[in-house]
Amino acid sequence: DTGVSQDPRHKITKRGQNVTFRCDPISEHNRLYWYRQTLGQGPEFLTYFQNEAQLEKSRLLSDRFSAERPKGSFSTLEIQRTEQGDSAMYLCASSPPPGYGYTFGSGTRLTVV
């Protein structure tokens, strides 16, 4: 297992288009998180899965955002009708039980033009 993988690394899209990102966590980790990081800021929590169940969503996650983790393994984050304000780095992380910290992926950098 080589860690948390995210795909694609970079995505440029036109405003109004839909985009989907994928995250493959460390296989032994049952917790998976999505964060958003804008320039000069720390990551902000978006949503969290324990196995296949989405247990918490941030108010930052508008109706245009949806995340899934269908079999408790990989996860996808979809943004519909992208807006320029969606431009950010989208980080995925996975973790074992609480307190051990996350392993982050390299992120997907989204640019909406």
Place this chain on the structure above:
Amino acid sequence: AQTVTQSQPEMSVQEAETVTLSCTYDTSENNYYLFWYKQPPSRQMILVIRQEAYKQQNATENRFSVNFQKAAKSFSLKISDSQLGDTAMYFCAMGNGGGSEKLVFGKGTKLTVNP
């Protein structure tokens, strides 16, 4: 609500010297964890060190150590014998001890190690 504050946007240090990065936090929880993460330029975020709030002993990982002052809600990171590879953004983060363990991050401190 939980908050994490890093009051030093940027710092610099000479190679081989020691530097301390500051972090304060606020929470009403009794059971929580504190973390320092390192994010090198264009690279992924890496866990540097973690501290359980119920432990009084300060965590240490090689050249990295923390000064955890629970009453003052302070959690500073000390880097000894700084190396060029320590150049990165450093983020302080706090997570609750149960439930989702979502992390709240500070805005980060950009550390530059000069040769």
